[in-house]
Amino acid sequence: MADTHKQWxxxxxxxxxxxxxxxxxxxxxxxxxxxxxxxxxxxxxGAPDFWxxxxxxxxxxxxxxxxxxxxVGGHVARLQTMxxxxxxxxNKAEExxxxxxxxxxxxxxxxxxxxxxxxxxxxxxxxxDADQYWRARAAEADFxxxxxxxxxxxxxxxxxxxxxxxxxxxxxxxxxxxxxxPLERLKTRLGxxxxxxxxxxxxxxxxxxxxxxxxxxxxxxxxxxxxxVHGPGIVYALLVG
Amino acid sequence: MAxxxxxxxxxxxxxxxxxxxxxxxxxxxxxxxxxxxxxxATDEHGNWEEWRERGKQIRLHTIAHxxxxxxxxxxxARANGVHVHFANNAEEAVGLTLDIAEHANAKSVVKSKSMVxxxxxxxxxxxxxxxxxxxxxxxxxxIQLAGEMPSHIVIPAIHKNRYQIADLLSKEAGYTLPPDxxxxxxxxxxxxxxxxxxxxxxMTGCNFAIAETGSMVLFENEGNARMVSTxxxxxxxxxxxERIIPSWSDLEVMATLLPRSATGQKLTMYMSGITGxxxxxxxxxxxxxxxIIIDNGRSLQLGDPEFQxxxxxxxxxxxxxxxxxxxxxxxxxxGSTYSGPIGAVLTPSLNKNIAEWDDIANxxxxxxxxxxxxxVKIPLHDMLVYLRRRKxxxxxxxxxxxxxxxxxxxxxxxxxxLGGVLRLGKLGQKLVVRSGVIKTKLGPLKGWNTYRVTPSLxxxxxxxxxxTLDQELKQGLKQMEPSMQNRMEELVRKRxxxxxxxxxxxxxx
Numbered sequence: 202m203a204d205t206h207k208q209w210x211x212x213x214x215x216x217x218x219x220x221x222x223x224x225x226x227x228x229x230x231x232x233x234x235x236x237x238x239x240x241x242x243x244x245x246x247g248a249p250d251f252w253x254x255x256x257x258x259x260x261x262x263x264x265x266x267x268x269x270x271x272x273v274g275g276h277v278a279r280l281q282t283m284x285x286x287x288x289x290x291x292n293k294a295e296e297x298x299x300x301x302x303x304x305x306x307x308x309x310x311x312x313x314x315x316x317x318x319x320x321x322x323x324x325x326x327x328x329x330d331a332d333q334y335w336r337a338r339a340a341e342a343d344f345x346x347x348x349x350x351x352x353x354x355x356x357x358x359x360x361x362x363x364x365x366x367x368x369x370x371x372x373x374x375x376x377x378x379x380x381x382x383p384l385e386r387l388k389t390r391l392g393x394x395x396x397x398x399x400x401x402x403x404x405x406x407x408x409x410x411x412x413x414x415x416x417x418x419x420x421x422x423x424x425x426x427x428x429x430v431h432g433p434g435i436v437y438a439l440l441v442g
Numbered sequence: 443m444a445x446x447x448x449x450x451x452x453x454x455x456x457x458x459x460x461x462x463x464x465x466x467x468x469x470x471x472x473x474x475x476x477x478x479x480x481x482x483a484t485d486e487h488g489n490w491e492e493w494r495e496r497g498k499q500i501r502l503h504t505i506a507h508x509x510x511x512x513x514x515x516x517x518x519a520r521a522n523g524v525h526v527h528f529a530n531n532a533e534e535a536v537g538l539t540l541d542i543a544e545h546a547n548a549k550s551v552v553k554s555k556s557m558v559x560x561x562x563x564x565x566x567x568x569x570x571x572x573x574x575x576x577x578x579x580x581x582x583x584x585i586q587l588a589g590e591m592p593s594h595i596v597i598p599a600i601h602k603n604r605y606q607i608a609d610l611l612s613k614e615a616g617y618t619l620p621p622d623x624x625x626x627x628x629x630x631x632x633x634x635x636x637x638x639x640x641x642x643x644x645m646t647g648c649n650f651a652i653a654e655t656g657s658m659v660l661f662e663n664e665g666n667a668r669m670v671s672t673x674x675x676x677x678x679x680x681x682x683x684e685r686i687i688p689s690w691s692d693l694e695v696m697a698t699l700l701p702r703s704a705t706g707q708k709l710t711m712y713m714s715g716i717t718g719x720x721x722x723x724x725x726x727x728x729x730x731x732x733x734i735i736i737d738n739g740r741s742l743q744l745g746d747p748e749f750q751x752x753x754x755x756x757x758x759x760x761x762x763x764x765x766x767x768x769x770x771x772x773x774x775x776x777g778s779t780y781s782g783p784i785g786a787v788l789t790p791s792l793n794k795n796i797a798e799w800d801d802i803a804n805x806x807x808x809x810x811x812x813x814x815x816x817x818v819k820i821p822l823h824d825m826l827v828y829l830r831r832r833k834x835x836x837x838x839x840x841x842x843x844x845x846x847x848x849x850x851x852x853x854x855x856x857x858x859x860l861g862g863v864l865r866l867g868k869l870g871q872k873l874v875v876r877s878g879v880i881k882t883k884l885g886p887l888k889g890w891n892t893y894r895v896t897p898s899l900x901x902x903x904x905x906x907x908x909x910t911l912d913q914e915l916k917q918g919l920k921q922m923e924p925s926m927q928n929r930m931e932e933l934v935r936k937r938x939x940x941x942x943x944x945x946x947x948x949x950x951x
Contacts, residue, residue, distance in 0.1 A: 246691055335725040336639070340635065369668070402655070422626055429627075431631060
C-alpha cells in the first residue's frame with residue numbers, strides 16, 4: 202500500500218466532489234429544471250396543524266407513557282424523588298444480583314452514590330478512564346443506568362443523546378436498562394422533541410440520538426415475540442417528580 | 443445485476459409457492475397479523491387520511507427538489523465528518539465498499555438490515571475478497587444461514603418454521619438446539635455478540651436522511667442497527683438517493699406513518715438519528731463513517747410523470763400485506779429483491795428492462811388494495827397498468843393474447859357472429875360438461891381449471907331471453923296500479939295550479 206490512509210481518503214473525497222456535481226446536475230436535468238441552489242418553499246413541513254396543538258396534561262402524559270411502555274413489555278415505576286429512584290435501583294440490583302453496573306457520567310446519577318450503596322456490585326462510570334475499552338465494559342454489564350434527555354408520552358419513548366460523558370453503549374449493551382425520567386422532560390408528542398434538533402442545528406447535534414420505546418424485540422421466528430434479541434431485554438423507566 | 447432470477451417466470455415460481463402448504467399458511471398468517479396491526483394502530487391514532495396526505499406532500503416536495511435537498515444533505519454530512527460517496531450503479535457501490543473494507547483491513551463485516559444491500563448482492567462480493575459478511579437481523583441471519591433470499595420486506599424469514607430454524611442454528615452451534623423460540627433467539631444473541639465485538643466494519647441501510655443537518659435515521663426493533671453503528675471502528679451506510687427528508691420536524695410525519703404501516707407499532711423499539719462519526723472525546727461510535735449514495739436505476743423515475751412517485755416509497759411493506767396476490771404466492775415468487783406490489787413496479791423500473799420483467803406486472807389483480815394501504819399514497823395499481831401498456835407498446839406483449847384480443851373484437855363487434863359462436867359453444871361443451879360444470883384441464887382451460895372449475899354455458903342465455911324480457915318490461919310499464927296512477931295525476935295537476943299562481947316552478951325549496 203503506497204498511499205497512507207489519509208491520502209486514500211483525500212483521493213476518495215476528490216472523486217466524490219466531482220461526482221457530486223454530475224449527480225446533482227443529472228437529477229436537475231431529469232426533473233427538467235435548472236440546478237436549485239435556493240431553499241424552496243416547503244408549505245407542508247412537519248406534522249399537520251391540528252396535531253401541533255394537541256397536548257396532554259401531566260397526569261395524562263404519565264398515564265399515556267405508562268400504558269404504552271407496559272404494552273411493549275417494559276416496566277414503569279412512578280417515584281417522588283431521586284432518593285426513591287436510588288432505593289429502587291439498589292433494591293433491583295440486589296434482587297437480580299447484578300455484578301457489573303455501568304452508568305453514565307452525569308451529575309444526577311453521581312448524586313445517587315450508587316458506587317457507595319451497591320456493595321455487591323462493581324459500578325463503573327462511563328469514560329472516566331481513557332485506558333479502558335468502554336464498549337466491552339458496557340457489554341459485560343448486567344445493569345446500564347442512564348438519565349433520559351427527553352421522553353414522549355404518546356409513543357411511550359425515551360430519548361438519550363450521546364456525549365463524552367454519555368455512551369451510546371450504556372443504553373444498548375447491558376442486559377438490564379434503567380432509565381430515569383425527570384417528569385418535566387416528559388412531553389406529549391414526538392414532534393416536541395424532534396423540533397429541538399431543528400432548533401439546535403447541525404453543529405450542536407450529538408453523534409447519537411436514540412429513541413428507546415421498550416425492550417429489544419423480534420417476531421422473526423414464526424411470528425413468536427421474543428424479547429431481548431440484541432439490546433436490553435429488561436427495561437425499567439423510572440418517572441421521577 | 444439486481445435480481446438474478448431462479449425459475450423462468452412468475453407463474454413457475456408461484457406454482458412452486460402454491461405447492462408449499464407451509465409457506466402459504468405462514469404468509470397468510472403473517473400478512474393478516476401485520477394488516478390487522480396496521481388497522482388497529484391507524485384507527486387508534488385517528489385522522490389517518492390527513493397523515494397520509496401530509497406524508498405524500500412531504501415526499502412529493504422533497505423528490506421534486508431532490509437536487510437541492512440531496513446536495514444539502516451531502517454538504518452537511520461532510521461537515522459532520524462523514525465520507526460521502528456516490529454510486530451510479532451496483533458495481534460502483536460494491537467497488538467502493540470493497541475498497542473501504544480493504545483499507546480497514548477488515549476480516550468481518552456485521553450488517554443490519556438493508557434492502558439496498560440486497561439489491562447489490564454485496565455479501566458474495568465481500569466473500570470474494572475473504573471478508574465475512576454477517577447479517578445480524580434475526581430473520582436475515584436465519585435466511586443467510588439457509589442461503590436464501592428474504593421473502594418479506596419486514597419479516598424476511600416468514601417462510602421458515604422453527605424446526606427448520608432449529609436445524610439451521612444447530613448446525614452453526616455444533617450442538618442440538620431445541621425448536622423453542624426463546625432458546626433459538628438466545629443462541630443468536632450470544633453468537634452475534636461475539637461478531638459485533640470482533641467486526642472491523644458495521645454496515646447499515648438508511649430509512650431517512652435529514653438534509654438540513656446531514657443526519658441519517660434508522661428504525662428497528664432488535665437493536666442490531668444500533669450495534670453495528672456503535673461498536674465497530676468503521677461504519678458504512680448504504681443509502682438510496684431518494685431517502686431524503688428536509689428536517690427533523692418532517693421526521694415526525696414519517697415516524698407516524700412508517701411503524702404503524704409496517705407492524706402496527708406506535709414507534710419501533712429504537713429510532714436512531716446518527717450525525718457523523720464518534721466525536722473526539724466520545725468513547726463509542728465509529729471512528730470513520732462512510733455513506734454511499736446509490737442511484738442504481740432510481741433516477742430513471744425522475745421526470746417520468748407515471749413513475750416518479752415510486753421514489754416516495756418509505757419501504758413499509760403495507761402493500762405486500764394488503765395484496766391478495768402476494769398473500770397467495772409469497773415473496774419468492776416475485777424472483778427479485780423487492781416483492782409484492784411495490785416490487786412488481788419497482789423491479790422493472792429500476793432495471794429499465796420491461797421486456798425481461800414483464801410477467802411481474804401481470805401478477806396483480808389491479809384491485810387497488812396496495813394504494814389504499816400505502817402510507818404515502820403511491821398509485822401502484824395505476825403504475826401496474828402503465829407497465830403493462832409499455833410492455834405491449836414496446837412489442838413485448840404476449841402474441842397469443844394479441845390474437846385472442848383481436849378475435850374477441852371480431853366476435854363482439856357483430857351480434858349475429860356472437861350468436862353463432864355461442865350456439866357453437868353450447869354444442870361443443872356437451873363433450874366436456876360434467877354435472878353442470880367444466881373440469882377439464884385440456885387446451886385453453888388448463889390454467890383456469892387448475893384451481894377452479896368453469897361454469898357451463900346455460901341452455902338459454904340472457905341474449906336468447908332478451909326478446910321475451912323486452913316484451914315483459916314494456917307490458918309491465920303499461921299496467922300501472924290504478925291508485926299509483928291517480929296519485930301521480932293529482933301531483934301533476936297541483937303543480938300546474940301552483941305555476942299558474944306564480945309560486946315558483948320546479949325548485950327544491
